[in-house]
Each structure stands twice: as structure tokens, then as C-alpha cells.
Amino acid sequence: MIELIKSILILGSLGLILGLVLVFIYKKFALTGSEMENKIKAILPGSNCGACGYAGCAIYAEKIINENVSLNKCLPGGKEVSEKLAQITGREVQLTEPQIAVLICRGGKDECRELFIYDGGTDCRQAYIMHGGNKSCVFGCVGLGHCAKVCPFHAITMGSNHLPIINEKKCTGCGICVKECPKNVLRLIPRTKLVYLACVSKDRGKAVKDVCTVGCFACNICIRACPYQALTMVNNLPVMDFTKCTDCGICVHRCPTDSYVDRAKARPYAMISPACTGCGECVKVCQFKAIEGMPNSRHKVLTGKCVGCGECFKVCPVRAITMVGALGYQVKTA
Amino acid sequence: MAHNILLIFIAAFIVNNILLMRYIGLCPFFGVSTNLTTAFGMSAAVLFVMLLSTWITWLIFYFILLPLNLVFLRTAAFILVIASLVQFLEMFLKKNYKTLYSAMGIYLPLITTNCAILGTTFLVINYKYSLFHATIFALGTALGFALVIILFSAIRERLEFAPIPRSFKGYPIVFIAASLVALAFLGFIGFLGLSL
Numbered sequence: 001m002i003e004l005i006k007s008i009l010i011l012g013s014l015g016l017i018l019g020l021v022l023v024f025i026y027k028k029f030a031l032t033g034s035e036m037e038n039k040i041k042a043i044l045p046g047s048n049c050g051a052c053g054y055a056g057c058a059i060y061a062e063k064i065i066n067e068n069v070s071l072n073k074c075l076p077g078g079k080e081v082s083e084k085l086a087q088i089t090g091r092e093v094q095l096t097e098p099q100i101a102v103l104i105c106r107g108g109k110d111e112c113r114e115l116f117i118y119d120g121g122t123d124c125r126q127a128y129i130m131h132g133g134n135k136s137c138v139f140g141c142v143g144l145g146h147c148a149k150v151c152p153f154h155a156i157t158m159g160s161n162h163l164p165i166i167n168e169k170k171c172t173g174c175g176i177c178v179k180e181c182p183k184n185v186l187r188l189i190p191r192t193k194l195v196y197l198a199c200v201s202k203d204r205g206k207a208v209k210d211v212c213t214v215g216c217f218a219c220n221i222c223i224r225a226c227p228y229q230a231l232t233m234v235n236n237l238p239v240m241d242f243t244k245c246t247d248c249g250i251c252v253h254r255c256p257t258d259s260y261v262d263r264a265k266a267r268p269y270a271m272i273s274p275a276c277t278g279c280g281e282c283v284k285v286c287q288f289k290a291i292e293g294m295p296n297s298r299h300k301v302l303t304g305k306c307v308g309c310g311e312c313f314k315v316c317p318v319r320a321i322t323m324v325g326a327l328g329y330q331v332k333t334a
Numbered sequence: 335m336a337h338n339i340l341l342i343f344i345a346a347f348i349v350n351n352i353l354l355m356r357y358i359g360l361c362p363f364f365g366v367s368t369n370l371t372t373a374f375g376m377s378a379a380v381l382f383v384m385l386l387s388t389w390i391t392w393l394i395f396y397f398i399l400l401p402l403n404l405v406f407l408r409t410a411a412f413i414l415v416i417a418s419l420v421q422f423l424e425m426f427l428k429k430n431y432k433t434l435y436s437a438m439g440i441y442l443p444l445i446t447t448n449c450a451i452l453g454t455t456f457l458v459i460n461y462k463y464s465l466f467h468a469t470i471f472a473l474g475t476a477l478g479f480a481l482v483i484i485l486f487s488a489i490r491e492r493l494e495f496a497p498i499p500r501s502f503k504g505y506p507i508v509f510i511a512a513s514l515v516a517l518a519f520l521g522f523i524g525f526l527g528l529s530l
């Protein structure tokens with residue numbers, strides 16, 4: 001009986017002393033501003049993707065408090081999170097444009113033939129070590145789906161053509177796939193950008209034609225076709241100046257190899273009203289021969305050929321042209 | 335047991351290695367040895383906590399439990415001590431050594447329930463070591479833990495890229511590799527006249 005009481009007393013007092021010591025230490029080492037930190041942590045998505053440039057959401061929260069790191073670094077959270085953070089911390093926030101990851105390669109297994117039979121490890125990075133993968137194009141996507149594995153939001157799936165398909169709704173633009181891709185064929189573009197070149201081949205002419213049916217072989221057609229001078233040829237690839245590009249889609253349709261991708265779900269087409277005087281300005285600017293008509297009589301749009309670039313709409317001196325279609329999108333004339 | 339300092343150290347470090355010979359502390363051994371950096375972090379945390387907990391439990395055992403004839407309470411008392419020690423360390427490091435704290439990360443709280451720490455404190459009592467010898471023993475054990483976990487993490491990094499049959503992928507091949515490393519360590523038995 002004495003032993004029982006003794007052990008209860010000893011163990012109880014040991015626990016009590018240790019507990020008191022811990023309480024004392026906790027008070028002494030209490031972290032200042034931890035409440036604010038917890039609030040920030042609650043707002044951040046918590047997926048620890050690292051897109052902010054820090055090891056995780058918790059560390060980003062600390063940096064916001066201690067080192068005045070800007071509030072717009074959380075790409076998955078985007079505008080909403082930045083605004084909430086601004087409310088809590090009482091700081092101004094400069095919003096960045098939300099971005100999306102896109103695949104800069106269209107050469108799947110049907111378009112780009114295989115150079116040799118590869119039965120090694122099933123990861124892009126392993127295949128990359130083997131002569132840069134078994135695709136005949138040394139620049140293009142390996143197609144083994146490393147990006148699909150690393151995406152923390154499960155936004156990437158592998159298509160039947162051995163190319164990753166990026167779900168635009170799920171993609172948060174965190175850029176992890178862009179960093180992980182051994183071939184650098186994934187890139188971040190602004191979410192509002194509709195048109196981009198999907199080829200990374202630095203070869204030209206026959207060298208590209210031989211290996212891929214959708215590869216850009218530096219023919220310069222798009223560069224001459226662009227009405228806004230947004231394209232320049234660098235290393236045998238047209239480079240797009242996003243500030244000049246209006247997403248008109250002319251390059252997409254002029255490209256002889258289909259190397260461009262148009263993210264727009266639908267495009268409008270032009271319609272000419274009876275106000276047309278038949279001046280022929282629209283016929284001159286249309287690069288797709290989609291407008292016909294005798295001089296000085298009402299012209300007609302061949303809807304099958306019209307791509308909806310809107311060039312004719314801009315030049316018409318009497319504003320007789322209307323752009324219609326495209327999910328109810330309509331540009332009215334004056 | 336030999337009471338020579340060097341012999342105690344080598345016995346704890348290699349011959350009676352806590353992971354491969356005593357099979358204590360296997361959960362962090364398999365859980366955290368996936369790559370070199372985490373293995374380093376875990377070893378550092380273990381070294382830290384093992385030394386401190388050995389000192390404190392030794393003092394509690396010889397100055398409280400033994401005089402009061404309450405030796406049977408040592409399991410509960412030691413766990414209590416180790417758990418609060420880890421808590422204390424976590425707070426201390428978080429406040430004063432931020433970089434060390436973030437480097438150790440999750441491994442520090444994990445040590446609370448690490449059997450390698452508890453095992454070492456018991457072994458020190460079983461062998462009836464003095465405080466100084468207990469320190470040497472704890473140091474050797476922690477360094478032995480570090481040696482094996484770091485060696486093994488390098489092996490596991492290689493295993494990631496090895497062409498392993500599908501049914502052996504993941505933990506099966508890791509267990510097999512661990513047993514082979516343990517077999518290799520069997521060769522140290524009898525080294526300097528030390529045995530299990």
C-alpha cells in the first residue's frame with residue numbers, strides 16, 4: 001500500500017514538475033506574432049507546392065511577417081489569397097496576372113516517330129539520360145508523364161497520344177511541372193493568352209520535317225503574316241511578344257505545320273451588312289481569301305474560310321462588318 | 335562489459351550497433367532514410383536528444399527512483415522525461431536557432447516516441463554505467479545510428495534507379511537490403527574482444 005502511494009506521488013509530482021517547467025519555458029520562449037502567423041497559414045492553400053519560392057506555406061507565412069516578403073507570391077491562391085493577406089497584414093498588394101502551364105510541343109507518338117525502342121525506366125528523366133529520349137525529335141516532349149506525377153493539383157493527365165493534357169480548370173500555374181520537365185517543353189503563360197507556338201525545335205527545314213509532322217521548321221510565314229509585328233525569329237523559332245500580340249489567331253491558321261495552339265474555344269466570323277460600298281479594303285487585308293465580291297457591290301464572307309481575326313472589321317471605312325458567333329460574343333458596328 | 339572508454343564507445347558504435355545488431359529504432363531507420371539530407375537531419379536530432387535524455391534519466395534513476403525503491407516505475411518515468419525534453423528542445427530551438435529548427439523539421443517531434451532513445455536509457459541502467467560512461471555510451475549509440483542511417487540512405491538513393499522486379503519495389507527490397515547490411519555488420523562481432 002505504501003509502495004502504491006509512493007509511486008503515485010513520485011510519478012505525479014514528476015509529471016507536475018515537468019509540466020510546470022514546460023509551461024514556464026513556453027511562456028519564456030513564446031513566439032511573438034504567432035497569432036498573425038496562424039491566420040496567414042489558414043488562408044494559404046496548404047499544399048506546400050513551393051511556387052512562392054519557399055519550402056512551404058508555413059515558411060512563406062513566416063517570411064511575410066518577418067521579412068516583409070510581398071503578398072502576391074502564392075500562385076495557386078492567386079488574387080483571392082493575396083487580397084485576404086492584404087486585409088490581415090494591412091499592406092498593399094501588387095497583383096500579378098494568373099498564369100497557366102502549357103505544353104510547348106505537339107509531337108505525340110503519332111506525329112513524331114520513335115528513334116529506337118526504349119524499355120528502360122518509366123520516368124521522363126531516366127529516358128532523357130538515354131540520348132534525350134526515344135523520340136526522333138531531340139527537343140520535344142519525352143511523353144512518359146513525369147509532369148503528371150509531380151503536379152500537386154492532379155491537373156495533368158497523359159493522353160493516348162503520349163502527350164500530357166493539362167486541365168485548365170485545375171491548373172493553378174504553380175510552375176512545378178515547368179521546373180521538373182527535363183526537356184523544358186512546359187511553360188507558364190498568362191491565363192488570358194490564347195495563342196502560342198507549341199514547338200521547341202531549334203532545327204529548321206528538312207531536319208524538322210523528317211522527324212515531326214507538326215514541328216516548326218522556321219518558314220517565316222507567321223512572322224510576315226502577323227499584322228502587329230509581334231513575332232520575331234530567334235534560333236529558328238518565332239518568339240512572340242505578348243505585349244504586342246492581340247490573340248487574333250492569324251498565325252495559327254497561316255502556319256503550314258499546325259505548330260500553333262489556339263486556346264480559344266470558339267472564334268467569331270465576319271458578316272457584311274448592306275451598308276457595304278464594295279470598296280475592297282477588306283479583301284486586301286484578309287489573309288484567308290474569305291471575302292469575295294465585285295468592286296462597288298456588296299461583298300460576301302465565305303464563313304468556311306473566315307477565321308475570325310477581325311482585320312476586315314478594323315479597316316472597313318463604312319463600318320459595314322460585324323463579328324458574330326463565338327459563344328454569343330458579338331462586336332457591334334457603330 | 336568492458337569499462338574502458340574506447341571499448342564502450344566502439345561497442346556502442348559498431349559492434350552492438352543499435353539499428354543493425356539490437357534492432358531498436360527501426361521505424362525512423364526505414365521511414366527517414368529515403369535521402370541523404372533527411373538522414374542527416376534525423377541523425378543530428380537523435381544525437382542531440384539521446385545525450386540529453388541519457389543524462390536526465392540517469393540522474394532521475396539514481397537520485398529518485400533507486401533511493402525510494404521504485405525501480406519498476408522507470409518505463410513510465412523515462413517516457414515522461416523524454417517526451418517533455420523533446421517538447422522543451424523544440425521550443426528552445428524554434429526561438430533561438432531558427433535555421434537548425436527548420437532543418438530538423440518533423441524529425442524532432444518524431445523522436446518523442448523513438449525507441450532508440452528509450453532503449454539507450456535502459457541499457458545505460460542495465461549496464462550499471464557511471465554518468466561519464468553513460469555519456470560515452472550514448473554518444474557511441476547515436477553516432478552508430480547516424481552511421482547506419484546515412485550509409486543506408488545512400489543505398490536507398492541507388493535503389494530508386496535500380497531495375498527491381500515489380501513485386502519487390504518499395505519496402506520489400508529495402509528490408510532485404512537492410513538485412514544484407516546487418517549481415518555485413520555481423521562481421522564486427524568479436525572485434526577487440528567485444529561480443530553481443
